[in-house]
Amino acid sequence: MERAMLQVAAAVIKQDNRILICQRARDDDYALMWEFPGGKLEEGETLEQCIIREITEELGLHIKVNSVLAVTKHNDGIQDVYFTFYEADIIRGIMTLNVHETAVWAPVNTLAEYDFMRADRPIVDLLLIKHLDQGICQ
DSSP states (O other), X not given: OOOOOEEEEEEEEEETTEEEEEEEOTTSTTTTOEEOSEEEOOTTOOHHHHHHHHHHHHHSEEEEEXXXXXXXXXXXXXXXXXXXXXXXXXXXXXXXXXXXXXXXXEEGGGGGGSOBOGGGHHHHHHHHHHHHHHHHHO
């Protein structure tokens, strides 16, 4: 029997050169590790619908999806998981932590200081490179 491909959508939400990152709950798998918020694709929805739903459920925020920042593949030890990271903006809402331990607006140049999930680390590297490139170009 062929196993369904696991797809995850995550949001990279940037405001004033800071990125919204979330710390997983202490009773969750990978407790207290940092991640870009998001979650698993449900049957019948698009990846964009998935990330909008997940951010509303997890953080009480409504977002506008702008573009795909990156698509990656990560093996969690059991199966390949395909991640789509979207750049997004908050359009309304007051952040409430429904599943995370905490959330912070981290300056881009400090992202490497956080203990990110393995699947999120390539995006941290990408954001740091983009940040450095923008600094050189200014």
